[in-house]
Amino acid sequence: MSVLSIIEFPDSRLRIKASPVTRFDSELDQLVHNMYQTMYSAQGVGLAATQVNVPQQVLVIDMSENRSEALTLVNARIAQREGTQVYKEGCLSFPGMYAQVTRALKVKVEACDTRGKSFVYQAEGPLAVAIQHEMDHLEGKVFIDYLSPLKRAMLLKRMEKQRKASA
Numbered sequence: 606m607s608v609l610s611i612i613e614f615p616d617s618r619l620r621i622k623a624s625p626v627t628r629f630d631s632e633l634d635q636l637v638h639n640m641y642q643t644m645y646s647a648q649g650v651g652l653a654a655t656q657v658n659v660p661q662q663v664l665v666i667d668m669s670e671n672r673s674e675a676l677t678l679v680n681a682r683i684a685q686r687e688g689t690q691v692y693k694e695g696c697l698s699f700p701g702m703y704a705q706v707t708r709a710l711k712v713k714v715e716a717c718d719t720r721g722k723s724f725v726y727q728a729e730g731p732l733a734v735a736i737q738h739e740m741d742h743l744e745g746k747v748f749i750d751y752l753s754p755l756k757r758a759m760l761l762k763r764m765e766k767q768r769k770a771s772a
């Protein structure tokens with residue numbers, strides 16, 4: 606296993622649309638293992654393959670405190686959305702940045718596991734936020750796309766400042 610490097614905004618590779626996985630092989634297993642290791646070592650709760658420069662529809666999530674609730678979704682589709690919630694989101698591609706985003710409260714997802722076996726998964730609250738956030742990455746979308754132009758400009762300014770300070 607190895608820790609992969611995470612693409613950070615404004616890298617244009619974050620805008621690439623991921624393709625569906627067609628081969629459920631050891632290469633996919635390897636990718637998923639590496640994605641977990643990368644996410645855990647960066648202390649994140651979710652990671653999309655797009656963020657590690659692999660434009661395939663693979664995402665991993667673990668929101669548990671003791672890192673014991675791994676959720677791997679391959680070729681995920683949202684079949685149903687219900688309600689709305691506002692949640693303060695962060696992203697490994699935007700270190701140190703957080704913003705309130707409005708998303709569906711509950712989602713029903715159809716996906717495959719790493720063997721290609723399909724299943725249905727239902728989530729609500731923060732877990733539903735994470736699923737929607739990571740699925741957006743696979744569409745080339747990032748969480749600041751949801752902010753008003755003013756809020757986005759403020760966030761990017763702060764990010765630039767932080768980057769200069771740490772350079």
Ligand code: NI
Pocket residue numbers: 695696697698738739742
């Ligand atoms: Ni993210």
